[in-house]
Amino acid sequence: MKEFLQLMRRFLWPYKRFIGWAVVLNILSAVFNVFSFSLLIPILNILFKTEENPEVYHYMEWGTDKFDVVLKNNFYYYVTDMIQAGGPGQVLLLLGIGLTVMTLLKTACYFASSAVMIPLRTGVVRDIRITVYAKVMRLPLSFFSEERKGDIIARMSGDVGEVENSITSSLDMLLKNPIMILIYFTTLIILSWQLTLFTILVLPGMGWLMGKVGRKLKRQSLEAQSKWSDSMSQLEETLGGLRIIKAFIAEDRMINRFTKCSNELRDASNRVAMRQVLAHPLSEFLGTILIVAVLWFGGSLILSEGSTLSASKFIYYMVILYSVINPLKDFAKAGYNIPKGLASMERVDKILKAENNIKEIANPKPLKGLNDRIEFKDISFSYDGKREVLKHVNLTVPKGQTIALVGQSGSGKSTLVDLLPRYHDVQEGTITIDGTSIKDVRIADLRTLIGNVNQEAILFNDTFFNNIAFGVENATMEQVVEAAKIANAHDFIMEKPEGYNTNIGDRGGKLSGGQRQRISIARAILKNPPILILDEATSALDTESERLVQEALERLMKTRTTIAIAHRLSTIKNADEICVLYEGEIVERGRHEELIELDGYYKRLHDMQQL
Structure with a gap:
């Protein structure tokens, strides 16, 4: 319950007015329910004369006795008067209309x-989904190198959906039922305080039994959600x-692997579902035991000498007690649903509570551009704290x-350029721009100065225009077209049926490798930006595409400070x-x-490529 209350405190505050209205309306609903069933007593006592010695009621002035005594007396007086005036049938009709x-109401x-x-x-x-997505956007790249994309997708879809199905659907019950039970x-x-005391003494044992059955549900739900994440991860890997x-x-082989994972998910889901479906029949059975026990004890009270509990009141008592059982059943249902939802929220919290070690200082220094130089001073870095990259x-x-x-793969080239925009933070040394440490400026200001063209062109399932204008506010068509022309991309874009409004597919799947790369260059x-990072931008291209991309890169590199990672040495001779x-x-x-004259490592790389 503590975890549930913490979750509600985090996300319910903006909706407090809805909770207030729900409380008021639930109180009215419970009060109307009590008063509607209270009409059973005069029907039984007066209309059908169940009392052995029926009283003769007289009108009482308000304030002459206790309010409830006067209210009951006058109500019985008017009912008796209507029976005498109009007959039992008319009174029955009026009481039925009142009911x-x-x-x-x-x-x-x-x-x-x-x-x-x-x-x-x-x-x-919605707030949980947006919060998780925003958190994902702000987490460092190191977090995603340790997590599977399919698992993150499963947490944002399946787990958040389970929170909706299990926890938020129980909110209504948790607000409504305590009010009803109290009233x-x-x-x-x-x-009858004696009969109610007996009922209260019987209830804890039943609650303990329900709790014992539902105790393992959270652990089993965690296991089921973990299997769901495995399925999503395998699906994501398969599609990629x-x-x-x-x-x-x-x-x-992949079908068998997915089948094995799906069977494990089915088995885990079966165990959770079995405990869930047990909630209703178990609560029904325990409720019947409660009713039987109360019937026995209440009957004993009625038959005993000097009892203040009449038969009509006892029937009304049983009706109200039966009304209590439904909220108690809902509580039992919530007791099963909430642990399942909390298990999913625990998985979502792994993202929400993940630490972002890329932090900004309280009072960052302004960074408007690059005026002199970038310096990497005595930089040391490792991903796991063990082997230095x-x-x-x-x-x-x-x-x-x-x-x-x-250099060879794994020599640290990509890691070194990733440190400049602070995708990772250095453990030793400093990186400065014009003498100012990049840790002393706003991350947004720093990354505004840097443009990236990577080996794998990262594009979105959108139009040419939106991919080129990505990250640039209020870009005009003229600016986008000019950028595409400089990047040697305008001609093949205009060959498409809808030109710049053509959708390029998932990750630019409708384009060739060279075309995707030229779109990413046009975006840069x-x-x-005054600073440009090229990470093997032409290594995966054929000769003709490489020539077109290299021309675009040379235009892009003019008047810019460039750090280029290259495997093809021919592209960085100048x-x-x-x-x-x-x-x-x-x-x-x-x-x-x-470097050729040094006849060292670079010369060997050059000779191997020449060969």
């Missing part, structure tokens, strides 16, 4: 109390690797120059400085001709 009106309040909770339920789930039990105590799966004729790297990138990074051109990385260290640096 109908009271029931109408009760059900109207019941409906209104449920309807007013709908915006709260849907709003809480009904107050009525029961007024009718269909080409390889078909190339290696591995369809049956970079070791005491020192590098200066003067404004307007192109610095190239080369439109952003017009760089102002080439740095050769080997196992996290810069082992050689200089211009192309100087």
